[in-house]
Amino acid sequence: MPILVIKPGPADPNKVYEAQKRFDWLVPFLICRFKFVHTMLGLMTKIPDTRVPTMGVAIVDGKIRLIYNPVWTQALTDAELTYVFYHEMLHLALHHCTRRPLTTDAQYKLLANMAHDLAVNELIPENDACQKPKGPDGKLAGCFVSELKKEKEYADIQDKQTAEWYYDYLFSKMKKSGSSGSGGKSGSKANGKGKEPKDGKDGQSGTGFDDHDGWKEHEMADEKVRIKVEDISQQNLWGDMSAGEKEIILAAQVKRVNWRNYIRNWFGQQAWRDRTTTRKKPNRRTGMIHPGYKRSYTDRWLVVADTSGSVAEDLLAQFVGVLNQLVEVLPIDFAQCDAGVTQIPQPYDRRRHKIEFTGRGGTDFQPIMDMVNEHHYRGVMILTDGEASPPTRPKAKVLWVLPPNHNPPVEWGDRVQLQRHV
Secondary structure (H helix, E strand, O other): OOOOOOOOOOOOHHHHHHHHHHHHHHHHHHHHOOHHHHHHHOOOEEEEOOOOOOEEEEEEOOEEEEEEOHHHHHOOOHHHHHHHHHHHHHHHHOOOOOOOOOOOOHHHHHHHHHHHHHHHHOOOOOEOOEOOOEOOOOOEOOOOHHHHOOOHHHOOOOOOOOHHHHHHHHHHHHHHHOOOOOOOHHHHHHOOOOOOOOOOOOOOOOOOOOOOOOOOOOHHHHHHHHHHHHHHHHHOOOOOOOHHHHHHHHHOOOOOOOHHHHHHHHHHHHOOEEEEEEEEEEEOOOEEEEEEEEEEEOOOEEEEEEOOOOOOHHHHHHHHHHHHHHOOOOOEEEEEEOOOEEEEEEEEOOOOOOOOOOOOOOOOOHHHHHHHHHOOOOEEEEEOOOOOOOOOOOOOEEEEEEOOOOOOOOOOOEEEEOOOOO
């Protein structure tokens, strides 16, 4: 089980008061050796709440809060509580709490939580004043790369990678073992236990000593964190942090391109519109006396999903999200392909929660390019992982939509990456 989990609910007021006094004492003490942690804590409102089991960062109306159970923190040593503080502040500094989640599929939430924890725990220096929390049985609480490496299945895991890298790594291991993301073989081993990990219903992340449920994508909160980290860098408030760890945190402050806006703008720049009159719409100047105008596209655009075996299922789920974004912008046709065209172009005229993907074989984009030329599409957007042989260039505009760190098989065409997390 995770470290000592306090059952949410009323507690002895005297114990709560003593716990809060200790908490308030330890926070300023951090400035002695952990200036970075102390400065980041200053960005947050600290809220004691015995209704939560442990501790977690929450984004509420753009405000960043650190919600903690004072009775739970009292059960930790000073060094363990410092480690937990460091853990939460790194989640915030790496924008895990304020950016789009690694996955929106509840089935894989546990994997995402584990990936986030692996990424931050790799950066926390362990010494006499900062030590990994342990449970009542003396075993470490949480997810650590060093512990995973002890398992033969995870011997090839790498140190100091991003949360996104760890998520993709755990996802691939889970698929190979044939287990589910909600707590199967891979989830059990990765958690270092001989049974299924918690699924988060009791407030736990399922992987250790903090709660990720309060995280929320929020541009204003994200910008607050970026400004605070820049301030830490300018005033050199890093404390004893190593140069390598500083570099990772500073790299996370680089603002990513909003791929949704990029795709919408790309189509907007390429599409042609016609303006026609209609009696169904009032004229903006004279009302119903004269007909109004409506805009219509003269071209349909083709969107193609690569459904070959190399494309992961969670990436296919992201493709559905891209399609649902586009359907509100302009008329599109949707097709699927692997080594050939597995679904001929069909109008995609409404939002859908699920699409049945066919194929799962090899990858060859040449049949798609031939079809684009044959049907005289003005543009084509290809949702793919980029793992294919180079096709010949079509007469239409081409936009490659890829997962992070992937490139198309050719140099021509525009490209955008579905950035998720740092």
